[in-house]
Amino acid sequence: MTAVPLAPELLVGTPLIELRGVTRVYSTGRLEVPALRGVDVDVWPGEFVAIIGHSGSGKTTLMNIIGCLDRPTDGTYRIAGEDVSSFDDDGLARIRSRTIGFVFQNYNLLPRTSALENVATPLLYQGVGRRERLERAKAPLERLGLGDRLTHEPSELSGGQQQRVAIARALVTEPALILADEPTGNLDTASGEEVMAILHELNDEGRTIVLITHEAEVAAKAQRQIHVRDGMIVS
Amino acid sequence: MFRLALSRLGTSRLRTALTMLGVIIGVASVVALVGVGQGATGGITARLQGLGTNLLTISPGAARTGFTRGAAGSSNTLTQEDATALAALSGIAAVEPEVSSSGFVVAGSQNTTTTVLGTTPAYPEVRAFTIADGTFFNQASVDHSLRVVVLGATTATDLGLTSSAIGQTITIGGVPFQLVGILQAKGSTGPVSQDDQAIIPITTARAYFSGGDKVRTIGVSVADANQIELAKATITTTLQARHGVTASALDFSIADQAQLLSTFSSVGATLALLLGGIASISLLVGGIGIMNIMLVSVRERTREIGIRKAIGARGRDILAQFLIEALTISLIGGIIGIAVGLTISVLISTVAGWAIVFSPVTILLAVFFSLAVGVIFGVLPARQAARLDPIVALRYE
Incomplete structure (x- = not known):
């Protein structure tokens, strides 16, 4: 087991994310394809970690497991102190709702739905009333400079603006972890840098960020890189 | 949730309207045909009652001349x-x-x-x-x-x-x-x-x-x-x-008006049941229409379902969303159908000169059936949506 180097000032308490010997095997008919083969990852509160790897390296599988969209075939995964390895679908949905904020490469905003409604939607699944939802959704949008775009639908926004709406949506539930999957992949350089700046700003405020990317340049901006290759962590 | 369903239905108005039309026709024909059946029965019963409900008619028996028996009433x-x-x-x-x-x-x-x-x-x-x-x-x-x-x-x-x-x-x-x-x-x-x-x-x-x-x-x-x-x-x-x-x-016979009346009433009830049964088939077809559209809708919105799941929706949240959509279509369709059906039965009754029969039981049944149609034919697509794997759904193009 290779210990992952940590920023010394974060070596307190328990890790936010703790993967131990996690494997994930996809069964396609007779064939068994291992995507992850025994991975250990620790991410501490307040860290900005980049998971970097080429396509087919297993980084997407790793992200799905960290994001509680998938379960490991073997091994344990603890997030915020809870062992979610054996959670059922509803249990995983609860973790996604309370603990994780997603930012996707292709934004994944709800079509034909205003920016404000989009940002308010995660609160719907926490059982928050409509009035409060819309009220709480305003703050992150205004903070990301979209205060004048509340009623715009995704199709009326630029890529950079859409990604900022997506970040606002990830922030609205005040999650412990922001999980960003290639957040700059579809953006031009300027918008990409803007998004990275926002993520850094959020990290400076103490938010834990895990960034998945295949670009070394993007990964270089994180405090720490985890390299994935052939389903294993190489450094 | 209800608001969500309404806004979704609003985004594809023509499709919603056509789907609803299936339910409207089904419910309207049930309400109209049952109403007409009851009206017809009521009309016949009223005429028979016009003869005097408590009436017994005594007629003489058949005349006998030697070994020849004459017609009843001939003696x-x-x-x-x-x-x-x-x-x-x-x-x-x-x-x-x-x-x-x-x-x-x-x-x-x-x-x-x-x-x-x-x-x-x-x-x-x-x-x-x-x-x-x-x-x-x-x-x-x-x-x-x-x-x-x-x-x-x-x-x-x-x-x-x-x-x-x-x-x-x-x-x-x-x-x-x-x-x-x-x-x-x-x-x-x-x-x-x-x-x-x-x-x-x-x-x-x-x-x-x-x-x-x-x-x-x-x-x-x-x-x-x-x-x-x-x-x-x-x-x-x-x-x-x-x-x-x-x-x-x-050497005499007694004819009973009440007997005739009850025979006609039961014939009328059977008629109403038969008409209602035939009309239910169109309601069934309307229900299948809802299911069809909901299945298409689930397929089209796979990605949306994936997004919703990723940001914290549980299976039952998705199930509720789609079920409410199906129920909204069937309930609104049902209400319009009742209005149309009542109008038709009132028109037919007026033309035929029957008393207009307004049966609250029929209305309640129609509402119940249209809701049932929504649930029965909405559950399958909604379950399909609820069970989608978020990873697969997110990648769906």
């Missing part, structure tokens, strides 16, 4: 005394003996040939007639064989007589009679109209037209509708004793 076994004896029985409200013949009636320049019925003042009560104009003749007219006549509505119209003609003299078979009353029309039951007749005192009829002591028919009005069977038995026993015949060789 002359009933007499005026039979009628008097029956009137004395307990549980009998009124009795009216009838004799009849055909007569040529002339009023001024108009003439017609109609049934001349000789009876007693109990006739309107037993046969459930009301007097439109003038009065019915009284017992004194019968006692003194007065030449007075009450005309059926049709006969009066044929002769061009209206309320102003009361007191005029008309002739029947050349004999002058004074017109004292005109009956309210009842409508026809079968080929013979009850409204086409001239009614005169039975004694007068005997004196001028039929003669003898025999009676063609005796109408009996039973006091209590629940005692009809008992009354029939009492009448049978009484007449048997009077005629000196055995139970196996009765």
Whole structure:
């Protein structure tokens, strides 16, 4: 087991994310394809970690497991102190709702739905009333400079603006972890840098960020890189 | 959640409207056909009740000449005394003996040939007639064989007589009679109209037209509708004793109006059920329409479902979303369908002249069924949506 180097000032308490010997095997008919083969990852509160790897390296599988969209075939995964390895679908949905904020490469905003409604939607699944939802959704949008775009639908926004709406949506539930999957992949350089700046700003405020990317340049901006290759962590 | 469903349905209005149309047609046809069935039954029942619900009609048996048996009613076994004896029985409200013949009636320049019925003042009560104009003749007219006549509505119209003609003299078979009353029309039951007749005192009829002591028919009005069977038995026993015949060789028969009524009612109920059943098929087709559209919608919105799941929606949240959409379509469709169905049944009832039957049970059933259609045909697509794997759904293009 290779210990992952940590920023010394974060070596307190328990890790936010703790993967131990996690494997994930996809069964396609007779064939068994291992995507992850025994991975250990620790991410501490307040860290900005980049998971970097080429396509087919297993980084997407790793992200799905960290994001509680998938379960490991073997091994344990603890997030915020809870062992979610054996959670059922509803249990995983609860973790996604309370603990994780997603930012996707292709934004994944709800079509034909205003920016404000989009940002308010995660609160719907926490059982928050409509009035409060819309009220709480305003703050992150205004903070990301979209205060004048509340009623715009995704199709009326630029890529950079859409990604900022997506970040606002990830922030609205005040999650412990922001999980960003290639957040700059579809953006031009300027918008990409803007998004990275926002993520850094959020990290400076103490938010834990895990960034998945295949670009070394993007990964270089994180405090720490985890390299994935052939389903294993190489450094 | 409901707001969400509404806004989603709003984004594809044409599709929603067409899907709803399936439910509307289904519910409307159920409501309309059941309404029409009930209206028709009500109409038939009302006409039968017009004959007098508590009415028993006693007719003579078949005449026997040697070994030849004649048609029922062809003998002359009933007499005026039979009628008097029956009137004395307990549980009998009124009795009216009838004799009849055909007569040529002339009023001024108009003439017609109609049934001349000789009876007693109990006739309107037993046969459930009301007097439109003038009065019915009284017992004194019968006692003194007065030449007075009450005309059926049709006969009066044929002769061009209206309320102003009361007191005029008309002739029947050349004999002058004074017109004292005109009956309210009842409508026809079968080929013979009850409204086409001239009614005169039975004694007068005997004196001028039929003669003898025999009676063609005796109408009996039973006091209590629940005692009809008992009354029939009492009448049978009484007449048997009077005629000196055995139970196996009765020389008279008793027709029961209530029996006919219940037969028609049950036929009507079966008819309504049958019509409703046929209409339910279109409701079923409407339901399949909902399912079809919801399945397409789940497929189209796979990615949306993936996003919702990623940001914290549980399976049941997605299930609820799609189920509410299906229910909204079916409920709104159901309500519109009820309105359309009621309108149709009111129109048909009006045209056919039936009483308009507004049955809250039918409405409740229609609402219940349209909701049931929404749930039954919405569950499958909604479950399909709820079970989608978020990873697969997110990648779906």
